[in-house]
Amino acid sequence: MTGLPPSVLQQEVALGDLLDARTFTEVCQSFAELYRVGVKVFDAQGNRLVEVKVGNADFCGYIWQKPDGRSQCMATVQRVKGDKVPDEAKPVAFDCFSGCRYVVQPVVYEGDVIGRIVFGPFVPDGLLQLPRTLTSIAPDFDSALAASYLQKIRRVPQPTAEKIMKHFSEILDVLVFSGHKNLLTARLHIEAVQESYRELQDKNRQLEDSFAKLKELDRLKSNFLATMSHELRTPLTSVIGYSEMMLEGLGGSLTDEQREYIGIIMEKGENLLQLITSILDITKIEAGRIRLVMSEVDLGQLLRDAAATVLPHARKKKITLACEVPDDLPKVMSDREKVRQCLVNLVSNAVKFTPAEGKVTVGASVAPPGRVALFVEDNGIGIAEEHLAKVWDVFYQVDGSNTREYGGAGLGLAIVKSFVEAHGGEVQVKSTPGNGSTFTLLLPLRRESVAPVRAAPAERRAS
Amino acid sequence: MVAINSETREVALKVVYYGPALSGKTTNLQALFQKIDPSVRGRLMTLDTRDDRTLFFDMMPVFFRSASGIKVKLKLYTVPGQVMHESTRRIVLQGTDAVVFVADARRAETASTYAYWVNMLKNLEANGLDPRALPIVVQLNKRDLPDLRTDEELKDLTQMVKPVFMPAVAIRGEGVLETLHALLVLLYRALDSRVGFERNFHITEREFISQLFSHVDLRGTQLASAGASP
Numbered sequence: 300m301t302g303l304p305p306s307v308l309q310q311e312v313a314l315g316d317l318l319d320a321r322t323f324t325e326v327c328q329s330f331a332e333l334y335r336v337g338v339k340v341f342d343a344q345g346n347r348l349v350e351v352k353v354g355n356a357d358f359c360g361y362i363w364q365k366p367d368g369r370s371q372c373m374a375t376v377q378r379v380k381g382d383k384v385p386d387e388a389k390p391v392a393f394d395c396f397s398g399c400r401y402v403v404q405p406v407v408y409e410g411d412v413i414g415r416i417v418f419g420p421f422v423p424d425g426l427l428q429l430p431r432t433l434t435s436i437a438p439d440f441d442s443a444l445a446a447s448y449l450q451k452i453r454r455v456p457q458p459t460a461e462k463i464m465k466h467f468s469e470i471l472d473v474l475v476f477s478g479h480k481n482l483l484t485a486r487l488h489i490e491a492v493q494e495s496y497r498e499l500q501d502k503n504r505q506l507e508d509s510f511a512k513l514k515e516l517d518r519l520k521s522n523f524l525a526t527m528s529h530e531l532r533t534p535l536t537s538v539i540g541y542s543e544m545m546l547e548g549l550g551g552s553l554t555d556e557q558r559e560y561i562g563i564i565m566e567k568g569e570n571l572l573q574l575i576t577s578i579l580d581i582t583k584i585e586a587g588r589i590r591l592v593m594s595e596v597d598l599g600q601l602l603r604d605a606a607a608t609v610l611p612h613a614r615k616k617k618i619t620l621a622c623e624v625p626d627d628l629p630k631v632m633s634d635r636e637k638v639r640q641c642l643v644n645l646v647s648n649a650v651k652f653t654p655a656e657g658k659v660t661v662g663a664s665v666a667p668p669g670r671v672a673l674f675v676e677d678n679g680i681g682i683a684e685e686h687l688a689k690v691w692d693v694f695y696q697v698d699g700s701n702t703r704e705y706g707g708a709g710l711g712l713a714i715v716k717s718f719v720e721a722h723g724g725e726v727q728v729k730s731t732p733g734n735g736s737t738f739t740l741l742l743p744l745r746r747e748s749v750a751p752v753r754a755a756p757a758e759r760r761a762s
Numbered sequence: 763m764v765a766i767n768s769e770t771r772e773v774a775l776k777v778v779y780y781g782p783a784l785s786g787k788t789t790n791l792q793a794l795f796q797k798i799d800p801s802v803r804g805r806l807m808t809l810d811t812r813d814d815r816t817l818f819f820d821m822m823p824v825f826f827r828s829a830s831g832i833k834v835k836l837k838l839y840t841v842p843g844q845v846m847h848e849s850t851r852r853i854v855l856q857g858t859d860a861v862v863f864v865a866d867a868r869r870a871e872t873a874s875t876y877a878y879w880v881n882m883l884k885n886l887e888a889n890g891l892d893p894r895a896l897p898i899v900v901q902l903n904k905r906d907l908p909d910l911r912t913d914e915e916l917k918d919l920t921q922m923v924k925p926v927f928m929p930a931v932a933i934r935g936e937g938v939l940e941t942l943h944a945l946l947v948l949l950y951r952a953l954d955s956r957v958g959f960e961r962n963f964h965i966t967e968r969e970f971i972s973q974l975f976s977h978v979d980l981r982g983t984q985l986a987s988a989g990a991s992p
Contacts, residue, residue, distance in 0.1 A: 302889045306853045308821075308839075409804040410825030410835055476805055484809050484818070487850060494849035 303494065307486040314342040314406060314414040317478030320349075326470065327351045334463050335453045339417040340406075340471070345380055348414070355399070355420050358448035362397060367436040371396045379403055379417050386412050390464045392457065395420055396432040399452065402460045404468055408475050416471065418464050422449060424456040521582045528579040532572065539568040577710040581693060584717045591634040591721055598631055598638070598671060598742075599624035602661050605642035609650055616655045620646075623662035631671055631742055633722055638673075638742070641715045645675040645738050648711060653679035653735070670724070670741045678735035687728055691716040715740070764859050764953060772833045773963065775953075777945065778855055781864035782871070782878040783843030786903040789932040790864060790941070791820050791840055797939060799977040802826050818842055819854055826973040830964035834973070843878075852885045860897040860949040861886075862941055863925065864932070867902035869909045876918045883922060897948030898925040901941045906931045939975075939983050946971055 323340075331338050331351040340349045362368035375395045384391045384405055393401040401419035405412045429449070434440050455463075542565040544550060546558065553561070583589050606622050613620045642661070649659040659677045666672035682690060686697045693713040716726050723743050730736035765774040779787040788808070795806040802824055809818040824836045839858075841851040855861075863882060865875045883893045900919060902911070919925065926944050930937025950970045953959045960966055980986040 303853060303856055306856050308854065309857055409823035409837075410802075410833070476807070480807055480809065483807070483821075487809065487818070487853065490853050491847070491850045494853055498849065 306490055307483060312408060312411070312413055312479060314340075314475070315346065315348055316482060317475050318348065319478070323474065324349050324351075326474070330467060330470070336418060336421045336455065336460075336463065338467065339380075340414060341380055341417070342414045343412060347380075354451045354453060358397070358399075358445065358452060359420075361441075361445055361448055362433070362436070365437040365440065368433075371432075371436065375401075379419075380415075384415070388468055390418075390461045392460075393419075394423075396430070396436075398422070398426045398430045398433055398449075400460075402464050404464050406468065406471060406475070408472070408479070413475070416464065416468060418460065418467065420452060421455040421460060422452050424454060426454075521585050524578055525582040525586070528575045528582065531575050532579075535568060535572050535575065539565055539572065542568060574710075577714060580714050581710050581717075584714065589717075589721065591637065593632050593634055595630045596633045596635045596638065597628075598633075598663055598673060599628050601635065601639050601642060602663060602673065605639060605646050606661050608643050609646045612647070613650045613659065616650065616653070616657075618650055618653055618656065619658045620650075621658065621660045623660060625664060628663050628665070628671065629744060631744055633742060634718075637718045637721075638740075641718050641740060642673065642675070644711045644715050645740075649675050649677035649679065649736075649738075653677045666741055669744045671744060673740040673742065674737055676735065676737040681732040681734055681736055682728070682730040683732050687730060690728060691726060764957065765857075766957065770833070771831055772835060774835045775837070775859045775949065776857060777836060777838050777860045777862065777949070778858045779838065779840040779862045779864055780851070780855070780878070780882045781841075781843060782866065782874045783845075785843065785864045785866045785871075785875075785878075786901075786930075786932040787840035787843065787864045788820050789903075790862070790901070790930075790938050791822055791838060793932055793935040793938040794838065794942065795822055797935065797979045798824060798974075799979075802974060802977040818847070819850065824974060826977075828963065828965045828969060828973060832963045832965060834965070834970070836974075848881075851881075852888055855882075855885050855891075856889050858886075858889075858891065858896070859953070860945050861899075862945055863898060863900045863919075864903050865900055865919075866904050867910050867929070868904060868907055869911050869915070872911060872915070872918070879919055893923050895952070896923075897945060897952050898923060899941055899945045899948065900925045900927050901930045901932070901937065902927055903930045903932050903937075905929045905937075906934070935982075939978060939980065939985055943971065943975065943985055946974070 327338050327340065327349045328351050331353045335353050337352045337355060338349070339347060339351075341347055359372065362372055372395075375393070379393050379401045382393070382403075384403055386405060386407065388404060388407045390402045390404045393403055395401065397420075399420035400423045401417055401421075403418070404416050406414040406416060429442055429445060433445070434442050542561050545553065545561050546565065580589075602624055603622055606620050610620055646659065646661060653659055657678050659675065661673075661675050663671060663673050682697060689695045690697065691712050694709040695713075696709040712726075719726050719740050719742065725741045727739040727741065728736060729739075766772070767774075779790055781787050791806060795803070804823040804825075806820060806822045808820045819842050820840045822838045824838065825834065827833050839854050841847075841854045861882070863879060865871070865879075886893045886896065900916075902916075913927075916927065926948065928937055928941045928944050930941055932938050947967065950959065950967045954967070959970070975985065
């Protein structure tokens with residue numbers, strides 16, 4: 300048998316398991332009292348489950364005093380207990396050498412013999428005097444005394460004995476059936492629970508295995524991205540560098556058309572480089588390999604730098620770029636390069652998503668308790684409510700379709716969030732579709748906790 | 763699997779009635795209980811949970827002694843049909859020698875029948891039993907109702923194994939004995955080829971069937987005219 304452990308359904312029924320020993324003894328006692336005859340019940344292996352004696356103690360006790368009596372008594376008991384009887388619920392009489400009698404009947408359940416009932420000893424109706432087999436067991440046998448003891452044992456006609464036996468076996472049958480039913484119910488409940496538990500454990504193990512595999516795949520993916528981004532950057536730097544050299548006329552003079560084309564090559568090359576750098580950043584963040592380099596930073600200066608970086612782009616779109624920095628803005632301990640990257644990211648986004656002749660405002664203010672707020676506000680297309688919470692996720696884009704109007708890999712804001720949180724800060728976004736958005740970075744004045752840099756989990760692209 | 767005790771000359775066999783909830787498994791056993799003479803069967807034991815009407819399962823033993831003195835014990839079980847009793851179904855199926863799959867023959871029950879059929883095959887395999895080698899009878903029950911599946915529409919049940927199909931209206935006792943009869947014929951043949959029933963135990967197929975069916979009320983069945991012989 301493979302698979303499941305053997306069930307109680309597969310096991311043979313044992314009489315002792317089906318009866319509650321104490322209750323059953325009580326039943327036998329009241330039964331024996333009612334009929335004034337002893338009763339014994341054995342299981343299929345001959346183990347005695349119950350013995351109730353009625354009236355025969357003196358008589359049998361006297362016989363036991365004689366060595367021959369004792370040995371013959373034991374032989375009778377053996378016969379009554381072990382002699383083969385037909386496998387059916389019919390009574391069989393066993394005569395004792397003392398003149399008494401037993402009636403024996405197998406306990407048949409579901410066609411199987413699972414024990415036997417022994418009813419007796421009783422005095423058969425036809426016994427008029429003590430038999431020779433008894434009186435001859437010892438020369439000093441006192442027949443008169445034995446006969447007086449015999450009076451205490453009930454005299455039962457054979458048909459009555461069989462009727463009593465029938466009655467008792469019917470009671471026992473009901474007890475056995477209910478006992479079996481209870482046993483199966485209880486054991487099967489346990490088996491069913493164990494089996495369900497085993498099944499759950501199996502499934503858990505499978506899930507754990509797949510989870511471990513997924514984690515390993517994720518690690519391999521991050522490694523691959525990091526390596527690839529690095530490898531892509533090297534040749535790209537040459538593309539940009541040589542374009543720049545040609546533009547500077549180092550390769551000879553260029554026609555206006557050539558200059559324009561090379562300008563485009565360089566610009567697109569730089570876009571590509573930025574994208575690759577973002578991927579590298581995010582893989583570093585995911586791998587937990589980003590370290591902050593802290594120093595006292597003038598955030599006002601940083602805001603103006605960021606605005607200046609994006610200014611040419613804003614001018615092309617005729618977007619007004621305003622900078623509102625209060626004079627008393629305190630310096631903040633932070634990683635200058637990473638905060639700058641965050642701000643450039645936000646300002647480029649703002650310019651990207653604001654239509655021509657719109658307005659982008661960058662600024663800062665002290666935000667209690669103990670924080671500085673850097674904000675980038677635009678009056679662009681805005682973000683619908685359902686997308687607001689997800690814009691910080693890796694690879695998430697509000698418009699994830701292939702034909703989308705605005706480019707980008709969906710990494711910028713995820714990087715911003717990771718960097719700001721690494722500073723112990725917080726990012727916020729407010730937006731009204733059609734009216735514009737405000738992104739706010741809250742940086743603590745004093746950096747209290749160093750949170751590990753972690754990227755938000757990748758979400759499926761909205762499609 | 764068949765338990766043979768050569769010392770006590772006993773052969774113990776297990777038959778399981780499997781199928782979706784309310785397909786008529788218990789009804790089958792109740793009908794058999796009515797029709798089989800008490801001298802060759804025990805009580806019908808119904809184990810039920812206290813808190814609802816959900817049947818846990820039923821069990822009924824049937825037994826006879828062959829002319830050669832072999833005692834044959836056949837235990838008939840039903841499984842609980844409710845989905846939640848999946849583990850009990852698997853436990854009851856343990857070591858079974860033959861299966862009656864009781865299906866509601868209506869078209870509307872096709873999907874649920876198929877789900878339980880696949881579930882049974884899976885649970886047989888979980889118990890190390892090969893469904894292709896096991897005697898299986900599919901009882902198409904509730905044939906008195908409208909919108910029944912035609913023979914053409916039973917292909918989903920014959921992909922992996924080729925069961926014998928038996929029509930029935932178990933609630934009226936129709937087809938119940940025929941189903942058991944068909945199953946026992948399959949069971950005997952499977953046992954004979956596996957453990958040499960006739961050679962080792964001197965029980966012929968005819969005796970195997972008639973020892974039991976001579977104690978069955980065959981009135982109104984197709985078996986009555988066939989003389990209950992295979």
